[in-house]
């Protein structure tokens with residue numbers, strides 16, 4: 001569908017590790033593209049063991065500065081091909097310390113790769129709910145060091161069953177004290193309380209947040225605080241949260257007045273592109289180009305760009 005491919009787009013929620021280009025990986029590993037795809041693409045929706053092994057394989061490939069740089073540059077190339085004009089890329093820096101890299105090496109190499117492209121990007125550093133406090137704190141510290149030098153925020157990801165966001169409060173207080181903005185993966189599963197916690201901890205955007213649909217109060221809070229959701233439609237199907245696209249609450253969230261943005265999450269693992277997401281949203285929910293432009297304006301408004309950059313970029317979506 002050429003009209004969606006040529007449409008300008010913003011992606012605020014895309015993990016580098018889950019979005020490796022299979023042809024590039026084939027060159028790195030000298031395995032065939034088919035073989036690489038077998039290891040990187042989720043075979044069956046909801047198969048979380050397979051999801052974990054694909055992510056592990058991706059992480060195992062990204063243990064040198066050269067690979068991180070190459071992977072980041074390649075992702076920008078892929079995004080540019082489908083007319084992404086701005087992206088906030090996520091990186092789980094602690095997943096790349098298996099050999100001899102430090103957090104600083106990992107962040108610097110990734111930023112170098114991103115800077116090789118003319119695509120406007122920023123980097124979000126991912127903490128995990130199951131990481132030790134000190135490790136997460138050191139991710140905030142490295143984010144602070146590179147803030148306004150390519151890094152724009154930290155994220156909290158990981159299984160909500162591993163620990164509650166409330167128990168991690170000290171980390172969020174610390175991030176705020178050093179001036180590092182926070183986005184949080186919350187309310188992917190379970191109920192809406194996880195989203196309430198993320199909001200009370202100062203999340204500027206909510207990753208997924210689809211379970212907001214279960215609570216009128218949570219949706220009202222999202223609206224009152226002007227916090228948008230980073231919707232990743234195919235990712236929610238791939239991980240088995242919804243059995244069918246038509247069951248996804250995106251349209252109901254919008255009808256309730258909640259702000260949403262469209263994102264890919266893990267392009268390769270979930271076998272999607274941002275263009276595919278637009279095509280699916282048109283197919284299942286009849287979203288139009290006007291709707292997509294509106295969602296992209298929301299994305300820009302709630303991005304970590306400067307006010308001047310936001311004003312310039314917004315002109316592309318009128």
Ligand SMILES: [Zn+2]
Nearest residue numbers: 015185207265
């Ligand atoms: Zn994510």
